[in-house]
Amino acid sequence: GTAGYGGCSSGYQLTYDSVFKALENNFRRFDTAEAEGWYCQEAVGTALRDYTAKRVIDEADKGIDISVDEAMLEEALENADDNASFDPMSAMGGMAGGMGGMGGAMGDGGGQMDEKQQRKLEREQERARKKAECEKDPSKCDEATARTMNKAPPRHEKISCASLRLRISSKIAPYDVTSSDNIRKHAEKTRKQLLGFCDMFSIRSAIAKGDGSMPEPFPLDVYYLHAPECWEGWHPKCETGEEMTMSLREAWEAMELVKKDKNAVKIGLSNVSEEELQDIIDFVKERWAKSMETGEPTNAIMPHVIQNHADPLEPNIDMRLLCQENGIDFVSYSTLGTQQEFNEEGENPVLTDAVVKKMAEKYERSEAEVVLSWALQSGMSVIPRSQDEEHIKQLSNLITDPSFVSWEDLDEIDTISIE
Numbered sequence: 001g002t003a004g005y006g007g008c009s010s011g012y013q014l015t016y017d018s019v020f021k022a023l024e025n026n027f028r029r030f031d032t033a034e035a036e037g038w039y040c041q042e043a044v045g046t047a048l049r050d051y052t053a054k055r056v057i058d059e060a061d062k063g064i065d066i067s068v069d070e071a072m073l074e075e076a077l078e079n080a081d082d083n084a085s086f087d088p089m090s091a092m093g094g095m096a097g098g099m100g101g102m103g104g105a106m107g108d109g110g111g112q113m114d115e116k117q118q119r120k121l122e123r124e125q126e127r128a129r130k131k132a133e134c135e136k137d138p139s140k141c142d143e144a145t146a147r148t149m150n151k152a153p154p155r156h157e158k159i160s161c162a163s164l165r166l167r168i169s170s171k172i173a174p175y176d177v178t179s180s181d182n183i184r185k186h187a188e189k190t191r192k193q194l195l196g197f198c199d200m201f202s203i204r205s206a207i208a209k210g211d212g213s214m215p216e217p218f219p220l221d222v223y224y225l226h227a228p229e230c231w232e233g234w235h236p237k238c239e240t241g242e243e244m245t246m247s248l249r250e251a252w253e254a255m256e257l258v259k260k261d262k263n264a265v266k267i268g269l270s271n272v273s274e275e276e277l278q279d280i281i282d283f284v285k286e287r288w289a290k291s292m293e294t295g296e297p298t299n300a301i302m303p304h305v306i307q308n309h310a311d312p313l314e315p316n317i318d319m320r321l322l323c324q325e326n327g328i329d330f331v332s333y334s335t336l337g338t339q340q341e342f343n344e345e346g347e348n349p350v351l352t353d354a355v356v357k358k359m360a361e362k363y364e365r366s367e368a369e370v371v372l373s374w375a376l377q378s379g380m381s382v383i384p385r386s387q388d389e390e391h392i393k394q395l396s397n398l399i400t401d402p403s404f405v406s407w408e409d410l411d412e413i414d415t416i417s418i419e
Helices: 008-024 041-061 070-078 088-092 097-101 113-136 143-148 180-209 248-260 274-294 317-325 354-363 367-377 389-400 407-414
Strands: 029-031 167-172 220-225 264-270 305-309 329-333
Touching: 008 041, 008 389, 041 167, 041 180, 167 180, 180 220, 180 248, 220 248, 220 305, 248 264, 248 274, 264 274, 274 317, 305 317, 317 329, 354 367, 354 407, 367 389, 367 407
Parallel strands: 029 167, 167 220, 220 264, 264 305, 305 329
Antiparallel strands: none
């Protein structure tokens, strides 16, 4: 998770460092949001980009060929959206091989058309020269040219956002839920800000195929509606409580189009009540039934994920059961008790609970690991956050060993619930 580090004006470096450290400790799923002042998506995206660039450079240092046809890549990038966030030079600057000549490929999109045409002509002439040379003497045929002439096997998969299995989720703030178009535009902008650099790998893959296929954008894992309404005081921008101008049903229809736009693999809701989730479930089922009756297609999609608060003191059992009954994943935030009222000594009531401390001693693990293991074994996903490298390393143990608490001990942890 990346909540609590502050917006970009105060929390940029903290967010960047935390995400980069987590990546180095094998975390690949990250949760962030668009809410200004609370999150810094720019720092998350930059950390993801820089880490991926580092991994690509490491591949080059090992002697693995990472080059692509620079002219073809430049042309593809030149045709990319002018607002795409990837800066090849800053991400891959100084890299040996085919990535090194990409500086300025995207720029600000303000070049003159005749200059572009001139560059395109030069690229075509260079490709023609390489092709002629390849036909005359196959030993001089470079890999990219050979592949386009079907004279070379496909290159094995190298470092990319897909091979790293990056899964990045974000949320639209309720004060921006003002129209279907605005929701879709925010999803696209956020995808580019967080994962726009990944599109380079999609372009590289499409070029490598040599079949003229178009690259697809690398999507967000989940795009959430951060809250079902803009409660007064929820955020500084929720001044009147009326900033969200769409009903939850209307907003959900727009969220369905975010998935259709391929800006996210999954869509979800956050901070909703059981009644609100049930209404969306009913709304989706009603449209499914109508589609079956009329034969008309529908965009209706059941929420893939709900992100709500849950911890051992308040495990949110009813919401989790509703999700389970409808095939919806449940992601818990503040699982370590940060939503609870701390005692007079400023202690966290979850991490200082006697049962949790007993389990930590028994398994020789931290209290945080015990609580997170309880959540994972109870069918939840979790999004803990930390800026401390040792703590991050400690939490990374759960990646390989998430289920160390026995079922009997899980039942005992369940007894501390105040619900």
